[in-house]
Amino acid sequence: MPGSILGTRVLRIEDPELLTGHGTFVGNLRVPGMAYATFVRSPLAHALVNSVDISRASRAPGVLGAWTAADLQLEPYHGFMVLNPACGRPPLATGKVRFVGEPVAVIVAETAAAAADAAESVEVDYTPLPAVVDPEEALVAGAPLQFEELGSNIAAGFRDREDVDPFARASRVVRLRIANQRVAVVPLEGNAIAVVPGDDGAGHLLTVYVSTQMPHGFRDNLCRLLNLDRDAVRVITPHVGGGFGAKAGVMAEHLVVTTVANRLGRPVMWVETRSENMVAMPHGRGQIDYVELGFDEQAKITGMRVRVVSDAGAYAGFGGALAIGPTRLMAQGVYRIPTIRYDVAAVLTNTTPMGAFRGAGRPEAAEFLERTMDLAADELGIDPVELRRRNLIAPDEFPFTTLMGARYDSGDYERALDKALQIADYDALRREQERRRRNGDRVALGIGVAVYVEVTAGGGAKEFGRVDVHEDGSATIRVGTSAHGQGHATSFAMIVADRLGIPLNAIRFIQSDTAEVPRGGGTGGSRSLQVGGNAVRQAAEEVLARAKELAAEELEASTADITVTEDGRVGVAGVPSRAISWARLAQLAASSGNPLAASVDFSQEGPTFPFGAHLSVVEVDLDTGAVRPLRHVAVDDCGRVLNPMVVTGQQHGGIAQGMSQALWEHMVYDESGNPLTSNLADYPMPSAAELCSLEASNTETPSPLNPLGAKGIGESGTIGSTPAVHNAVIDALSHLGIRHLDMPCTPLKIFEAVRAAEAGSLPSVWREPPAALSQLPLRGERPRPEAADADI
Amino acid sequence: MKVKLEVNGEAHERDVEPRTLLVYFLREELGLTGTNVGCDTTSCGACTVLLDGESVKSCTVLAAQADGHSITTIEGLASGDELHPMQQAFREHHGLQCGYCTPGMVMAAVSLVKENPDLDEAAVREGLEGNLCRCTGYHNIVQAVLDAARSSREGAW
Numbered sequence A: 001m002p003g004s005i006l007g008t009r010v011l012r013i014e015d016p017e018l019l020t021g022h023g024t025f026v027g028n029l030r031v032p033g034m035a036y037a038t039f040v041r042s043p044l045a046h047a048l049v050n051s052v053d054i055s056r057a058s059r060a061p062g063v064l065g066a067w068t069a070a071d072l073q074l075e076p077y078h079g080f081m082v083l084n085p086a087c088g089r090p091p092l093a094t095g096k097v098r099f100v101g102e103p104v105a106v107i108v109a110e111t112a113a114a115a116a117d118a119a120e121s122v123e124v125d126y127t128p129l130p131a132v133v134d135p136e137e138a139l140v141a142g143a144p145l146q147f148e149e150l151g152s153n154i155a156a157g158f159r160d161r162e163d164v165d166p167f168a169r170a171s172r173v174v175r176l177r178i179a180n181q182r183v184a185v186v187p188l189e190g191n192a193i194a195v196v197p198g199d200d201g202a203g204h205l206l207t208v209y210v211s212t213q214m215p216h217g218f219r220d221n222l223c224r225l226l227n228l229d230r231d232a233v234r235v236i237t238p239h240v241g242g243g244f245g246a247k248a249g250v251m252a253e254h255l256v257v258t259t260v261a262n263r264l265g266r267p268v269m270w271v272e273t274r275s276e277n278m279v280a281m282p283h284g285r286g287q288i289d290y291v292e293l294g295f296d297e298q299a300k301i302t303g304m305r306v307r308v309v310s311d312a313g314a315y316a317g318f319g320g321a322l323a324i325g326p327t328r329l330m331a332q333g334v335y336r337i338p339t340i341r342y343d344v345a346a347v348l349t350n351t352t353p354m355g356a357f358r359g360a361g362r363p364e365a366a367e368f369l370e371r372t373m374d375l376a377a378d379e380l381g382i383d384p385v386e387l388r389r390r391n392l393i394a395p396d397e398f399p400f401t402t403l404m405g406a407r408y409d410s411g412d413y414e415r416a417l418d419k420a421l422q423i424a425d426y427d428a429l430r431r432e433q434e435r436r437r438r439n440g441d442r443v444a445l446g447i448g449v450a451v452y453v454e455v456t457a458g459g460g461a462k463e464f465g466r467v468d469v470h471e472d473g474s475a476t477i478r479v480g481t482s483a484h485g486q487g488h489a490t491s492f493a494m495i496v497a498d499r500l501g502i503p504l505n506a507i508r509f510i511q512s513d514t515a516e517v518p519r520g521g522g523t524g525g526s527r528s529l530q531v532g533g534n535a536v537r538q539a540a541e542e543v544l545a546r547a548k549e550l551a552a553e554e555l556e557a558s559t560a561d562i563t564v565t566e567d568g569r570v571g572v573a574g575v576p577s578r579a580i581s582w583a584r585l586a587q588l589a590a591s592s593g594n595p596l597a598a599s600v601d602f603s604q605e606g607p608t609f610p611f612g613a614h615l616s617v618v619e620v621d622l623d624t625g626a627v628r629p630l631r632h633v634a635v636d637d638c639g640r641v642l643n644p645m646v647v648t649g650q651q652h653g654g655i656a657q658g659m660s661q662a663l664w665e666h667m668v669y670d671e672s673g674n675p676l677t678s679n680l681a682d683y684p685m686p687s688a689a690e691l692c693s694l695e696a697s698n699t700e701t702p703s704p705l706n707p708l709g710a711k712g713i714g715e716s717g718t719i720g721s722t723p724a725v726h727n728a729v730i731d732a733l734s735h736l737g738i739r740h741l742d743m744p745c746t747p748l749k750i751f752e753a754v755r756a757a758e759a760g761s762l763p764s765v766w767r768e769p770p771a772a773l774s775q776l777p778l779r780g781e782r783p784r785p786e787a788a789d790a791d792i
Numbered sequence B: 001m002k003v004k005l006e007v008n009g010e011a012h013e014r015d016v017e018p019r020t021l022l023v024y025f026l027r028e029e030l031g032l033t034g035t036n037v038g039c040d041t042t043s044c045g046a047c048t049v050l051l052d053g054e055s056v057k058s059c060t061v062l063a064a065q066a067d068g069h070s071i072t073t074i075e076g077l078a079s080g081d082e083l084h085p086m087q088q089a090f091r092e093h094h095g096l097q098c099g100y101c102t103p104g105m106v107m108a109a110v111s112l113v114k115e116n117p118d119l120d121e122a123a124v125r126e127g128l129e130g131n132l133c134r135c136t137g138y139h140n141i142v143q144a145v146l147d148a149a150r151s152s153r154e155g156a157w
Helices: A015-019 A112-119 A215-226 A252-264 A274-280 A318-323 A362-380 A384-391 A413-424 A426-438 A488-500 A528-555 A582-591 A644-663 A716-736 A747-758 A771-775 B022-029 B085-092 B102-115 B121-127 B139-153
Strands: A035-041 A047-053 A063-068 A103-109 A123-128 A154-158 A172-183 A192-197 A206-210 A233-236 A268-271 A284-295 A301-313 A340-348 A443-453 A462-469 A475-479 A507-510 A562-564 A570-572 A597-603 A611-621 A627-637 A695-698 B002-007 B010-015 B048-051 B054-057 B070-072
Touching: A015 B085, A015 B102, A035 A112, A035 A252, A035 A274, A047 A103, A063 A112, A063 A252, A103 A112, A103 A252, A154 A318, A172 A362, A192 A252, A206 A215, A206 A252, A215 A233, A215 A252, A252 A268, A284 A318, A284 A362, A301 A318, A318 A340, A340 A771, A362 A384, A362 A443, A362 A716, A384 A413, A384 A443, A413 A426, A413 A443, A413 A611, A413 A627, A413 A695, A426 A443, A426 A716, A443 A716, A462 A488, A462 A528, A462 A582, A475 A488, A475 A528, A488 A507, A488 A528, A528 A562, A528 A570, A528 A582, A528 A597, A611 A716, A627 A644, A627 A716, A644 A695, A644 A716, A644 B139, A716 A747, B010 B022, B022 B048, B048 B102, B054 B102, B085 B102, B085 B139, B102 B121, B102 B139, B121 B139
Parallel strands: A035 A268, A206 A233, A301 A340, A475 A507, A627 A695, B002 B070
Antiparallel strands: A035 A103, A047 A123, A063 A103, A154 A340, A172 A284, A192 A206, A192 A268, A284 A301, A443 A611, A462 A475, A462 A597, A562 A570, A611 A627, B002 B010, B048 B054, B048 B070
């Protein structure tokens, strides 16, 4: 066996074509006869649709067709997972519009420009209705109802029994109301689909190119919703310009474009503009968390109570259920907590439906817990690191089952924390902070720490993998995951090269095509390496076992003596002359009528729980409120690392998104439901100039649940960085008496807080949650919504 | 209207609507789809190309304005199979993930280094302010550009 390349830095196989402009993004597809779709969207957040007049648009130059809901007669549907079955969404608005950006009509024309021109001439008659934007206001009696038949705006929710008092033994209870603001996902490529009707000669009557994270799931849902024959539809996902959780499931626009392409019998493409994307693609986060944490005299946690108002947006977007599922599951975090009560309501608002964004419910849990821990440290007069140490789950307690039912597979939280402190030189930073405070420096230093644990491969812990070895000695990998920037082509080829000794440049990688890969769960919930990678690994193992048998027979040796040789052949250990090439083995296998290949459905017995510690250092200008991130130290443990370059890249991207939520990003609506940040000029997505260098490293605590020892890394960076950066900003202000500010920590908010602190008029960080939470059904009384198990 | 321009060293002449943006001219008329569109407010820089050697956002230039000028797109950067040093640096530093912002980012970086190869980290960050990436957190992009600037100073370009 050659020396293993696992754990080494291997450059990405997928880079050259992306670097030279040969990306295959949906919008780059050129098919003869392609027509282009444009949507007419609601400018109102809540209104009756009295009429939609498409007659002028239908006659406009270049237009092939225009349709309203009445023309298409598509059933209301649920795009990904169901939060409330009664809140289905008609793909084109029917009767009412419920958010700004909701499509009411579609135009198809010879060119995208002609379609856009024609869309301008569609006349829609609306009667405006009162809108509700704030999920807490949506809970107030008399609030405008989105679905009158529900009787309230609560899409789902429950509360825990009150038989245990989490604070019975507490000498001190720390209370915080914390808003986790709505953010836009903003993959650089928005949604895009091209639907090509017609027999492809291979049994498919429809070929769909779509930018998604889950091509197989997309095919299944599309066919179910439109009554298409699953076997006659081929879904191909070419290069995807980022997903981050938002490209899961079937969008309303996907259903409409597929329907009109079939009606026209012509290929139709729809590529979302950015301004559409900002209101049409599901948004993420959007929770208000009421957190109470009790401590005893030794500053050990006695219990916790959390009450959550979760924004589901319009049509009960599945993102509203993340507070019922993953946020609740991870509410205990890295600590020993003897009792927890958790109440949650997912609430309808007249805003873009909520979905998943990197972390999908877990960053919200880490954010409220770690922010409250810092508040507690402040109130108890204990260093925030010391307070965490007193409460961390110890390394000898794993596997550890939490009160929320999570079974943490492995962990060493204090080791990650120690490493972050050491890299950052925590004590020196505290001394510098103290020096500035003593000198009355108006540029304050803030140090924020967060220790987190999260869950990956939470739902679909099963995946398809296949390895074929060909008669030219090359190999092909097929896998049911669907990379869109995560480097699977490289990482999975490394696994096969490691097992079989076949060089990376002789390994082909196939994914994201339902005609080439029989089944797959796609990429989401940081699942891919642990389930897809292990499926490929196991397939390679099975191929190797077969190869050993073939070689043993050919070489008249015992299979036990056969191994992969240093030069990448299969032969008798220690006897270089007695070895056979992979090409020859493949030929032998083929001539026996049983080609050298193996298909595997790998399954993992449960999710894995990556963890880590982040330390953020920021400067806050007390006169202007400006925040400058100075350093960000991340120690993320994703089990055994396969390609450190790829892992570090995932950490970087995740950190930036968390930092950005803490400091800048916020999808803002006015009180009538008009989005105020619906393009990239208004929405503050950061550039390189705003961010700082990132110091990402790892500890490696293997997962016992899979042979690679791997856990997910795609979302950890965001989960750790959001509270760390947030804590750093508040830490910079804590000597002024400021205990909390909600994200994003903008200059204006800080400026006003500093003034309020100086005037002695800081508001309380606590108020009681809406009364509606105390009237929710008890947990178990009603079925758990399907979307609570979203793994994305 | 008639537009005549040189793209990646090749002369092209087309009859286009006056409102045609350069990026759509490149993508639709010439089939050069390497240049991506990421927004509609000149914010993201995914569509960055070189016009007479200097970076421009091709979503904010009319094809008519490029008449008589020379354009370089991402497809014209490498020499045959050999990547341009900036492309190579992006690969070596893992400066791309999904690859959608990459063509624009690389073109902006090439222009930045050509303008002044004597760049420090702050100058690279400021210089790339007009290009957005959602995947990388920019860390590795900045490292790649610093590395390519170094090789440019050493005369490797």
